[in-house]
Amino acid sequence: MDTPITITIASGKGGTGKTLVATSLVLSLPEGVQYLDCDVEAPNAHIFLQPQWEEELKTGLVVPRVEAAVCTACGECNRVCEFKAIVVIVDKVLVFDELCHGCGACSYICPSDAITEIEKAIGIIRKGRARNGIRFLQGLLNIGEPMATPIIRRLKKEAATNARITLRDAPPGTSCPVIESVEGSDFTILVTEPTPFGLNDLKLAVGMGRELHVPMGVIINRADAGDDRVHRYCGKEGLPILLEIPLKREIAQGYADGQTLIDILPEYRDRFQGVFARIQEEVRHAGK
Amino acid sequence: MPESSRMPKQLTIISGKGGTGKTTFTAAFAQLTENKVMADCDVDAADLHLVLAPEIQKTAPFYGSRTPVVDLERCTRCGICTQVCRFDAIHGGVLNLFACDHCALCMHACPENIITMEESHSGDWFISNTRFGPMVHARLGIAEENSGKLVTVVRKEALNLAKEQGAEWVIIDGPPGIGCPVTAALTGVTRVLIITEPTLSGIHDMERVLSLTTHFNIPAQVCVNKYDIHPDNTRRIESYCRQKGIEIVGKIPFDRGVIEAMVSGKTVMEADVPGVAPAVRQVWERVIGDW
Ligand code: SF4
Ligand code: SF4
Numbered sequence: 001m002d003t004p005i006t007i008t009i010a011s012g013k014g015g016t017g018k019t020l021v022a023t024s025l026v027l028s029l030p031e032g033v034q035y036l037d038c039d040v041e042a043p044n045a046h047i048f049l050q051p052q053w054e055e056e057l058k059t060g061l062v063v064p065r066v067e068a069a070v071c072t073a074c075g076e077c078n079r080v081c082e083f084k085a086i087v088v089i090v091d092k093v094l095v096f097d098e099l100c101h102g103c104g105a106c107s108y109i110c111p112s113d114a115i116t117e118i119e120k121a122i123g124i125i126r127k128g129r130a131r132n133g134i135r136f137l138q139g140l141l142n143i144g145e146p147m148a149t150p151i152i153r154r155l156k157k158e159a160a161t162n163a164r165i166t167l168r169d170a171p172p173g174t175s176c177p178v179i180e181s182v183e184g185s186d187f188t189i190l191v192t193e194p195t196p197f198g199l200n201d202l203k204l205a206v207g208m209g210r211e212l213h214v215p216m217g218v219i220i221n222r223a224d225a226g227d228d229r230v231h232r233y234c235g236k237e238g239l240p241i242l243l244e245i246p247l248k249r250e251i252a253q254g255y256a257d258g259q260t261l262i263d264i265l266p267e268y269r270d271r272f273q274g275v276f277a278r279i280q281e282e283v284r285h286a287g288k
Numbered sequence: 289m290p291e292s293s294r295m296p297k298q299l300t301i302i303s304g305k306g307g308t309g310k311t312t313f314t315a316a317f318a319q320l321t322e323n324k325v326m327a328d329c330d331v332d333a334a335d336l337h338l339v340l341a342p343e344i345q346k347t348a349p350f351y352g353s354r355t356p357v358v359d360l361e362r363c364t365r366c367g368i369c370t371q372v373c374r375f376d377a378i379h380g381g382v383l384n385l386f387a388c389d390h391c392a393l394c395m396h397a398c399p400e401n402i403i404t405m406e407e408s409h410s411g412d413w414f415i416s417n418t419r420f421g422p423m424v425h426a427r428l429g430i431a432e433e434n435s436g437k438l439v440t441v442v443r444k445e446a447l448n449l450a451k452e453q454g455a456e457w458v459i460i461d462g463p464p465g466i467g468c469p470v471t472a473a474l475t476g477v478t479r480v481l482i483i484t485e486p487t488l489s490g491i492h493d494m495e496r497v498l499s500l501t502t503h504f505n506i507p508a509q510v511c512v513n514k515y516d517i518h519p520d521n522t523r524r525i526e527s528y529c530r531q532k533g534i535e536i537v538g539k540i541p542f543d544r545g546v547i548e549a550m551v552s553g554k555t556v557m558e559a560d561v562p563g564v565a566p567a568v569r570q571v572w573e574r575v576i577g578d579w
C-alpha cells in the first residue's frame with residue numbers, strides 16, 4: 001500500500017484549534033495510527049483521546065558535575081560554555097543546571113578530567129493506547145524547567161518506526177520546539193483563523209515551513225468569524241485550503257467538554273478522510 | 289524613599305494555552321493604564337502591534353546565538369565534529385542548522401581548527417510610539433531560536449524606558465506555554481494575570497501555569513474569558529482557584545464583537561464591545577487601577 005507518512009499539525013498562533021483538528025483527524029483514520037503530543041509545555045490531546053497509560057519514562061539531560069579534589073580551577077569549562085552554565089569564581093566551579101544544554105563541551109575540554117556527567121530529569125514521556133487503537137505518546141515538561149526541545153527530540157526517538165501513519169501535534173509558535181516537531185515530517189497542516197492575528201502568525205508559520213522545505217496546507221477554523229484575508233493570502237501563496245470549520249456554539253461547547261469534531265458533528269469524519277487523501281496526494285506530488 | 293519603591297511595577301499577562309484572549313486584554317490594559325510602557329514578549333508570534341499600530345522610533349539588532357561556520361576547502365572529512373556533536377547536527381563539516389544547538393563543541397574539537405563560531409543576526413527589537421504611549425517589541429527571524437533570550441532583551445529595554453520616563457507600570461504580553469520564553473517573561477515581575485477559558489484544555493494549561501508561578505513564588509490572579517460558553521467549567525475554575533487561594537479578578541462574556549474589534553484594529557474598549565468592555569475595565573481596576 002502507501003508508504004509511511006508523518007503529518008505535523010501546527011499553528012503560528014495558539015488557540016486556533018490545532019489539537020481539535022489533530023484529534024479529529026486521527027479519529028477519522030483507520031485504527032492503529034500513532035499520535036505524538038509534542039506540545040510538551042501544554043499538552044491537551046489526552047483530554048480528547050483518553051489514553052490508557054502503559055508506560056512512563058523520565059527523560060532528561062546530562063549535566064556536568066565537577067570533582068573538587070581534581071579540579072584546578074583553570075577556567076577552561078567557563079571559557080567554552082556558550083550558555084554561561086558553568087562558571088569558575090576564584091577557585092570554585094558553579095554549575096547552573098537550568099542553563100545547561102547538556103552539550104558536553106565542558107567535559108570534553110577539561111584538561112584535568114574533573115568533570116563527570118549525571119542525568120537530570122527535565123520531563124517525562126508517557127505511552128499508551130487511546131480511543132480507536134491509537135498508539136499515543138505524550139511528552140511533558142516538568143514545571144520550572146525551561147527547555148522543551150530535548151523532550152520533543154526524545155519523544156520522536158521513542159516513536160515506533162513501523163507506524164504507517166504518524167501525527168505530531170506541535171506546540172504553537174515558530175521557535176525551537178516547533179521546529180523540532182516539524183523537522184522530518186512529510187507534511188504540515190497549519191491551523192489558523194481568519195483574523196489579523198491569525199494571518200500574521202500564519203505567515204510566520206509558512207516562513208518556517210518553507211525554511212524546513214516541508215509541504216503545507218491550511219485549515220481555517222472559525223472560518224466565518226473574521227474576514228477574507230487568510231483566504232486571499234492562501235490563494236496568493238498557492239497554499240491549499242484543506243478544510244474550513246465554522247464558528248458554532250455547539251462546536252465550542254463540545255470542545256470545552258473535551259470532544260473532538262467527530263464526536264460533535266459525525267459528518268466531519270468524511271471531511272477529514274478527504275483532508276487525509278488530499279495530503280497523500282500533495283506529498284506524492286511533492287516527492288516528484 | 290527606598291530605591292525599590294521607585295522601580296516601575298511589572299505585570300505579565302499569560303495564559304498557558306494560546307488563544308484565550310491574552311493579547312486582547314493586554315491591548316485594553318494599554319489603553320486603560322496611564323503611566324506605562326508596553327512590552328510584547330510573545331516574540332514568537334507577536335500580535336500586539338496589530339492592535340496598537342506602533343510607529344517605530346528605534347530599531348536594534350538581536351544576536352541570539354553563534355553558529356558554526358566551516359571552511360570546507362580545508363576540511364579533511366575526519367568526522368570528529370560528527371562524533372562529538374550530541375545533536376547530530378554536523379556531518380563531515382556540513383551543518384544542519386535546524387538541528388544545531390549552537391554549543392560550539394565542534395569548533396573546540398576540530399583538529400584542523402577550521403570551524404569558527406559567528407554571530408548571527410537573528411532578529412530585531414524596536415522602541416515605538418503608539419496611540420497609548422511607548423511600546424517595546426521584537427521580531428524574531430524566521431526559524432530562529434532563542435526566543436527566551438529575546439524576551440529578556442525586550443523586558444530589559446522596556447524597564448529601562450519606564451525608569452527613564454518615570455512610568456509606573458510595565459505591562460507585558462507573555463508567550464504561551466511554560467518553557468523558556470515564559471520563564472523569561474515571568475522572573476521578577478510584580479504580579480501575573482492569567483487569562484483562561486472554560487474548556488478542559490484551558491483548565492489543564494491554567495493549572496500548569498499556576499504551578500509555575502507558585503514555583504517561582506510570583507503572585508498570580510486569574511481571569512476567565514468567554515466564561516458563559518461553559519458555565520460548569522467556569523465553576524470548576526472558580527472552585528480550583530478558591531482551593532488554591534488564587535483570586536479570580538473577573539469573568540468576561542463571549543461576544544463576536546471581540547473578533548470584529550480585532551479585525552478593525554481596535555481594542556475592545558475602543559470598539560466598546562457590549563458586556564465585554566465594562567467587564568475588562570473591572571478586571572483592570574482589580575489588577576492595576578487601585579494598586
Ligand atoms: S554541558 Fe555544555 S551547556 Fe552544560 S555546562 Fe557544560 S559546556 Fe555548558
Ligand atoms: S555547534 Fe554544537 S550542536 Fe552545533 S554542530 Fe557544533 S557541536 Fe553540533
